[in-house]
Amino acid sequence: MQKDSFIQQYAAGLNPQQLAAVQAVNGPVLLLAVPGSGKTTVLVTRLGYMVLCCHVPPAQILTMTYTVAATHEMRSRFAARFGDELAAEMTFRTINGLSAVILQYYSRTYGRRQPELLTNEGDITRLLGDIWQQVNREFATESTLKELRTAITYIKNMALTDAEIEAMDTDLANLPELYRRYQAALKRAGQMDYDDQMVFALQILRAAPP
Template identity: 25%
Template sequence: MGTDTKPGYLNGLNPAQAQAVLHEPLSSLQILAGPGSGKTRVLTTRIAHMILEHSILPSNIVAVTFTNKAAKEMKDRLKKLIDPKRVEEIVMGVYISRFSPLELTNKGTFHAVCIRYIKIYGKFLDPPMSKNWTIADASEAKDLVASVCKSNDELKSMVDFCRNKISWYKAKRMSPDDLEDLAEATENKFQQRQYKQVAYVYEQYEKKLKSLNMLDFDDLLLEGCRVFEQIPHANNNIHVMLVDEFQDTNFVQYDLMKLMSRRRHVSIVGDPDQSSTCLGRSETFLTATCSLRMESCRDW
């Protein structure tokens, strides 16, 4: 390729987008921009650039987004830039038939990526993952919470509240014991009662999941964290990591990103103004932004 010839995959990109695509692949990159600015296109083209120009193996790339639509869009765009067979080698989730309900809705998400690693390394954890576990989908998880709440007059009307709170606390990697500690620490009687109620439902819900040998969606992320915390070499194949729609990342997903990408070769794309109104997610985006900047991340 001549010095004045640019790769065809850069056609149609403006100078700023092209610079982001060409940024050194084995370093961090943060792309913050608004809707319609081509963020996902830049991320997708950056993946193609890593493979075509830097000979990074597709199997050494983890690309994560947060919706099935976005994952499909990313794959479809990549297949126009590189060999479709190579696109399938990128770690964006693996089709496993008995997990198909989750796979259909979360292909390319942190959940799907965690399934891949839990299946490989779960038996080596301490304590080890049980065999033949299945996934409790949203409806099944709610039914289990309801079965706990409906056995207690005080909790009968709190099914949705408790289910949402359990998911919220799992996203912060907090256990029922942590909620009991919060209850003891607060002098607000209403909050204290609420912490204790949710802690009770949370604990009983976990027992029911365990008895059924099931994981809910939040557990997939928590067990994924356990894999990378206990088995450092589990991420040896991850040379670069790219995360789309990063503003929708919660705390446990951010922990996963850090654990999976110990080399710190991370590219994130997001729009803080589009972040969920959920405070935890906004805090996560700010924390990640500061962390990446301290690691000499390049901003675009």
């Protein structure tokens, strides 16, 4: 499809900045805008532009979002605009969904048993509560455990080193020891949490040959 025809049919309502984002398909692009400003519309239109005008094979496009709900919305909005058949050829996943695929492929390819995903937040909270009591000799409040959970997520998502964990400015008593014991408990049980799932997937990608 010619660019002018595509714009007339699918992007006539976009403003100049949105249209520029739709056509920016070479290299990384940052689309920064407030909620409700049409980011999803721009992203969906950009996907169609890549396929119909730039001839990018739809099977080679991965659209990744943070939540399952956002994934379903992206897929349904793309299908509504460009058709179910084309949408079926494309991949829409959450970050954790993609991580799960990478771990499954690695496990099958190399015969490795991947850790079991710990999905019950209640189980994680109880584990953290037990560890807090062991380390700090007191019962943790619900708010403290939430803060600890947030700190652990931050440590993993930022890929902090041991030295950086030790240097963290926090009100959580003995955070480095709490983190080490939490990770050791998961390893003994052959488990991982959602943050580990992303960390392990990234480690596999970094170790994969170019």
